[in-house]
Amino acid sequence: MNWIKGHWWFLLSVALGCTRAEPRSNTLSLNGSVSTMSVEPAVSSANSSAAEITPPQESWVEAVRLEDWALAASLLDKHVDCSAPRMRYVRAKVAMGQEQWSVALTLLDGLESALPQVATDIALQRAEAHWHGGQADLAAQYFAQLKTVRALTKASQAYFRASQVKLARSAIDRAIQMAGTSSREDGIEARLHRAMLAQTMGDKATAIADLRFVYQHARDPQVSAEAWKTLRQVDPNHRLTSSDRMQRAWSHANRGYSEPTRQEIEQAKAAPGGPPPRVQQLLAQAKAYYESRKDYRQAAQIYEQAAKLRGPHGAQALYLAAKAWSRAEDNNRALALYEQVIHQHTASSWAERASYDAPRLYRFQRRWPLAERGYRRYLQRYPRGSLSKEARYELALCLLLSGQPGQARPLFESLASGEKQAFEAASFRYLGAVAAFLEGNTSLAASVWRDTISSQPLSWFSLMAQARLASMGQPTPPIALPAPSVHELPPMVVNLPPTVQWLRDLGLVRDAEEAMRTQEEAFQRGYGDRGGEALCRAYGQLQTGGRLYRMGQRHAPQRLVQLAPTASNRWAWECLFPYPYGPITHRWETEHGIPSGLSHAIMRQESAFNPEAQSPVGAQGLMQLMPTTADRTAQRMGKPFDLRRLRSPGMNITLGMEYLSMLLRIFDGHVPLAVGAYNAGPMAVGRWLQGAEQTPLDIWVALVPYRETRHYIWRVMSNWLRYRYLLEGEASIPVLGLHLPGSIRIPDDAY
Missing domain, CATH: 1.25.40 (Serine Threonine Protein Phosphatase 5, Tetratricopeptide repeat)
Known part of the structure; x- marks a missing residue:
């Protein structure tokens, strides 16, 4: 049983589980009472990067609100008597955030009777603390009641640590039945654990099946490789077919993992079923280089090799080679290959794409007549083509800039x-x-x-x-906007539900927001026809933004924000344009020269004020920071960085505003350029500025090659104007000229 005692596999299954707590929405449904999610785990107080990065706060409430657990603990222990039940509760939540499980358990002991309004959450926090470092059987009993994949996996892991193997197997079987064939992280975690458990119980077939699934579907190439390594230890005779290997190679390729892709292709050559077709090997490897965003030239060369092989893939490979050459900034080679696709594969869909992309390259080079000719050719051949609208738009720009x-x-x-x-x-x-x-x-x-x-x-x-x-x-x-009519509704006084206000006053604003969410329908009914307004006013008192903005989209009529904000319609403005975490953003704006309202304009577009937001490419938190961007920004600040803390509001806002401040410095304080760089990166904006010195700002934005970035600039700038108007009035609305700033130099280390 050496495989069980010390093997990486079990450690990985525990490690995956240790980094996550049950979400709020999964703990509220047990009995309908108000409960909260356990705090997102953080590093210990000795190593808390949040405490290092978040600017000092005068109030422990503000530190809790920002989830700066180390600072909150320091302030509470230094200045507050935490013997009262409410203070024991908030101090326990802080201890949970610091991963001080035994401290949290001591503080939580017997609190339910004193604080029945949060009894459900106290039970959850206690179970989390027991799961991490207390009595495993108590944690198992709690998590086994919940109906999520991750909770049931935790229950199984806890049962196993409590030596209740049959109960552990029952819980993990339920988890995997719930996960199905999904390749989501919680399903992978569950199968990792069941593989270990099945091997312990002598169920070799299940262990093999789960390890195969993890190998084939895990997103992380290291997890996939370890799954295969462990599978060979469980069953030394187990072989993967060439098809299995290529399936995994494509999975890596689509995520830009070039070296794992190469390794899988090499393994596929010697696997049962014979070597995969040469063209499939080349296409997968080229895809991996392309998606890595670092080796476009290598991708282009391999795509060209694939294009030379006979078969139906020729047009696709040739087109992708051209696209890769354009990304590698060899536009002449790209244009030559696009023309090959157009003339040699006329009937293919790739010819249509090439017919559109070729004039785009001329446009990027500001060769307007050649671009015009290419767009006209596209529209003549494909008048109703999938790209015809963009082609007409870009043709019009070329005509505008070529003097027509x-x-x-x-x-x-x-x-x-x-x-x-x-x-x-x-x-x-x-x-x-x-x-x-x-x-x-x-x-x-x-x-x-x-x-x-x-x-x-x-x-x-x-x-x-x-x-x-x-x-x-x-x-x-x-x-300026017109004022509302003189007829105004009587002032509305909105009182928060007691538990919601209680949590808010402790700084536990995300818990307060969730507690409010569970009462929305009844709360709205209590205010009759003005129930939507009441919800907006209630959420506005929590100093968070996510649910408030959602209520604004649902209940605040757009016509009200087409009128100047007054006592009668300000609620709609504040509901559609929330201003959460105001103290920290205001401080950064003041100290670092960031225009007021700009960070909230970005948050509104990036995350809709959801601290838990994560994009498909991995951007996280309120300001949607990529982990690599956040890490480099922390390094620039001389501060430590912990990825697990990136979604905490304090850290995310701090790093996001430091990054925004850097972009504003690079672009000489020019807000539209900095906003474009926040979306597409400073290097891309720098390229678009080359040769555009005499181009007016409005035309420059219209020429931005990425439709997403054009829209991003439009929307964030519009958000910003509304925030300025709402916060400071008409006099604060900025005035922009049409001239682009001169002599912008993008540093080599910009990111």
Whole structure:
């Protein structure tokens, strides 16, 4: 049984489980009473990166709100008598955040009778503490009642540590039945644990099946490799087929893991079933290099090798080679290959893509006539093609920039008339006015821009319309919104439910938010027709943003934020434009020269104020930081970094605002450029600025090659204008010129 006693496999299964607590939503359904999630684990107080990174706070409540557990513990122990039940409770929550399990258990002992309103959460916190370092059987009994994959896996692990093997097997079987064939992390964790447990019980077949599943589906290549290593120890005669190996190779390739992909391909060559087709080997390896975002040249060369092999893959490989060469900044080679695809594979869908991408490359090179010719060719061949709308837009830009505004204007106007998405339609109308201005039709242009200011107030387009009118020497209409009618509803006084207020006052704002969520329907009914307003006002008192913003989307009429904020409609503004964690953001804005409201404008677009948000590519938290970006930013600050703490509001905001501050310095304080860099990276924005010194700002943004980044700039800038107007009034609305800043140099170490 050496495999059980010391093997990495069991340690991994425990390690995976140790880093996660049960989510709030899974603990509330047991009996309907208010409960909370256990605090996201952090490192011990001696190593707490949150305490190092978060700026000092004067209030322990603020430290708890920011989930800066080490600072909260220090302030509580130094200044507060924690013998009262409510203070024992908050101190226990802080201890949980610091992973001080025995301290937490001592503080939680007997608290249910004194604090019945949070009895369910006390039970959860106690179970978590027992699971990590207390009585395993008590943790197992608790988690076995819950109906989530992760909770049942925890129950099984705890039963196993308590030597109750049959109960452990029953719990983990339930977990895997619930997970099904999903490759989510909780399902992988469950199968890791069952593989160990099955081997302990002599159920070799189940152990083999689970290890095979983990090998094939785990996202982490190290986990996959260890699964195979362990599988061979369990069954030395077990063989994976060539098809199995290639399936795993493609899984690695799609995630950009080039070396694990290569290793799997090499293993596939010698596996039962014979070596995979050469073209499949090449395509998988090229895909891995491409998705790694570091080896585009290598990817292009391998795709070209694949294209030379006969078969139906030729058009695809040739097209992907061209795309990789363009990413490697060898545009001439890319253009040559795009032309090959167009002429040699005319009937394929790859020819359509190449017909669109070729003129895009000319556009990036600012070779407007060649780009125009390419877009016209695409639209002639594919008038209803999947990329025809983008092709018409980019053709219009090329015409505008090549001195043909008379041909550009009808294209923009046609796009505007057929567009259902408001922001896109506004952009087309705006650019049509630019074309009219360049034609010499200044009266039409000015009329459209004035209409833009009145119909799209406090938006990117109204800001640029003001700049255009000012450049013409014409008066600019005020960007201010009209006031609401004099008829106002009587003031509304909203009292939080007692438990919600109690949690809020302790700084446990995320717990308060969840407690409020469980009472929304009844709370709303209590305020009749103004129930939606009451919910917004209630959530606004919690100083978080996620649920407040959700309520705004659901209950705050858009017409109310088209009017200036007054006592009657300010609730709608504050519901749709929350301002959570104000003290820390205000401090950073003041000390680091970040324009007020900009960080919240970014949070609104990035995460919708959800601290637990995680993007498909791994960006995390309120400001959606990639772990590598957060780590490098912490290093620049001279502070330690712990990935497990990245979603805590204090750390995430601190690192996010430091990164934003760096971008603003790089781009000489130019907000639209810094915002674009926050989305696409400073290197990309630097490339787009090359050769664009004389391009007006509004046209430069319209030329941004990524549709996502164009929209991001529009929306974040519009958010920012609204925050400035809400927080500081009309006088705070910024004025932007049309000129791009000169002499921007992107440092070699920018990220």
